[in-house]
Amino acid sequence: xxxxxxxxxxxxxxxxxxxxxxxxxxxxxxxxxxxxxxxxxxxxxxxxxxxxxxxxxxxxxxxxxxxxxxxxxxxxxxxxxxxxxxxxxxxxxxxxxxxxxxxxxxxxxxxxxxxxxxxxxxxxxxxxxxxxxxxxxxxxxxxxxxxxxxxxxxxxxxx
Amino acid sequence: xxxxxxxxxxxxxxxxxxxxxxxxxxxxxxxxxxxxxxxxxxxxxxxxxxxxxxxxxxxxxxxxxxxxxxxxxxxxxxxxxxxxxxxxxxxxxxxxxxxxxxxxxxxxxxxxxxxxxxxxxxxxxxxxxxxxxxxxxxxxxxxxxxxxxxxxxxxxxxx
Ligand SMILES: Nc1ncnc2c1ncn2[C@@H]1O[C@H](COP(=O)(O)O)[C@@H](O)[C@H]1O
Ligand SMILES: Nc1ncnc2c1ncn2[C@@H]1O[C@H](COP(=O)(O)O)[C@@H](O)[C@H]1O
Numbered sequence: 072x073x074x075x076x077x078x079x080x081x082x083x084x085x086x087x088x089x090x091x092x093x094x095x096x097x098x099x100x101x102x103x104x105x106x107x108x109x110x111x112x113x114x115x116x117x118x119x120x121x122x123x124x125x126x127x128x129x130x131x132x133x134x135x136x137x138x139x140x141x142x143x144x145x146x147x148x149x150x151x152x153x154x155x156x157x158x159x160x161x162x163x164x165x166x167x168x169x170x171x172x173x174x175x176x177x178x179x180x181x182x183x184x185x186x187x188x189x190x191x192x193x194x195x196x197x198x199x200x201x202x203x204x205x206x207x208x209x210x211x212x213x214x215x216x217x218x219x220x221x222x223x224x225x226x227x228x229x230x
Numbered sequence: 231x232x233x234x235x236x237x238x239x240x241x242x243x244x245x246x247x248x249x250x251x252x253x254x255x256x257x258x259x260x261x262x263x264x265x266x267x268x269x270x271x272x273x274x275x276x277x278x279x280x281x282x283x284x285x286x287x288x289x290x291x292x293x294x295x296x297x298x299x300x301x302x303x304x305x306x307x308x309x310x311x312x313x314x315x316x317x318x319x320x321x322x323x324x325x326x327x328x329x330x331x332x333x334x335x336x337x338x339x340x341x342x343x344x345x346x347x348x349x350x351x352x353x354x355x356x357x358x359x360x361x362x363x364x365x366x367x368x369x370x371x372x373x374x375x376x377x378x379x380x381x382x383x384x385x386x387x388x389x
Contacts, residue, residue, distance in 0.1 A: 113380065116376050116379075116380050117380060119373075119376065120373070120376065120377055120380070142372055142373070142376065143355060143372060145376060146346060146349050146350050146372060146375070146376075147350055149346050149375060149376065149379055150343070150346055150347065150350065157379075157380075184309070187305060187308050187309055188309065190305050191305050191306055191309065196302060213301055213302060213305060214278075214279070214301070216305070216308060217275050217278065217279065217301065217304060217305075217308065218279055220275075220308055220316075221272065221275050221276060221279070221316075
């Protein structure tokens with residue numbers, strides 16, 4: 072259960088932090104699971120589990136991003152007294168201040184360094200990537216960034 | 231892409247919230263991925279990605295839980311200036327206040343309602359389940375609880 076790694080290659084390569092997400096290809100840009108404002112929370116929960124994602128962008132009919140609903144937001148609804156409320160819509164749930172993280176967006180042109188800063192300073196687990204018109208383009212999550220950072224460097228052997 | 235659900239069965243069943251995690255069988259209790267205090271962050275990152283989990287209990291040789299290292303904790307290390315520091319140990323990283331969530335533990339005897347309250351009030355994404363001697367027993371994550379809450383009630387059909 073001991074793993075050995077070599078990640079020396081990336082050391083002293085700060086230029087990757089100045090390279091755009093687009094160029095680095097970091098994130099998910101197809102088959103994004105989304106919901107709408109009137110989606111019931113119970114439906115969102117099922118999508119979280121079926122798709123194994125931790126958040127769903129809330130979009131309008133034109134694909135414009137309005138907000139994001141995170142798995143963690145649902146825990147407040149799961150309390151005994153409010154449990155019957157899983158039928159309410161995500162927008163109603165978010166209005167009831169049952170919200171933890173907010174939405175933080177970025178552009179494909181943002182650099183990896185900017186994306187990391189946005190995640191760290193806003194205490195969010197993912198960025199919703201939008202275009203100039205705020206249309207949904209993709210998701211860049213913590214997992215995507217961490218995988219990227221260790222991927223080229225990875226040299227694993229099981230002992 | 232519209233899903234229909236029936237979760238009426240669970241309604242008016244507050245007794246499940248008073249039932250223990252043990253009885254309800256909520257959580258993961260075997261093959262828990264753990265690390266030790268001297269595990270390098272880069273090794274922890276690889277375990278996150280290989281095991282697809284969001285946090286790793288830090289245990290000592292006797293299996294006593296000392297802390298937990300979450301995927302999100304690593305984002306602060308991934309910043310440009312500290313990036314070379316992925317070699318440092320998890321305990322050194324946690325000492326540098328690069329910590330977001332703390333560790334919150336519970337017992338198998340705690341009820342589902344207590345577990346939900348602990349998660350919601352401490353802003354953590356999972357509980358580390360321990361025994362009376364603080365030895366690692368398992369993990370109860372947000373995903374485990376949400377799956378449980380929608381599972382018995384689930385009646386899905388794709389329209
Ligand atoms: N709503 C979503 N639809 C599709 N993919 C997503 C969504 N949210 C996150 N992802 C991707 O799923 C993977 C795991 O995401 P997460 O567990 O949310 O960090 C990452 O590669 C994300 O880019
Ligand atoms: N360190 C771990 N080792 C084994 N299973 C875990 C660990 N952390 C979480 N899990 C389980 O993995 C699933 C997803 O966890 P998470 O993405 O952390 O919410 C849940 O069923 C958890 O109980």
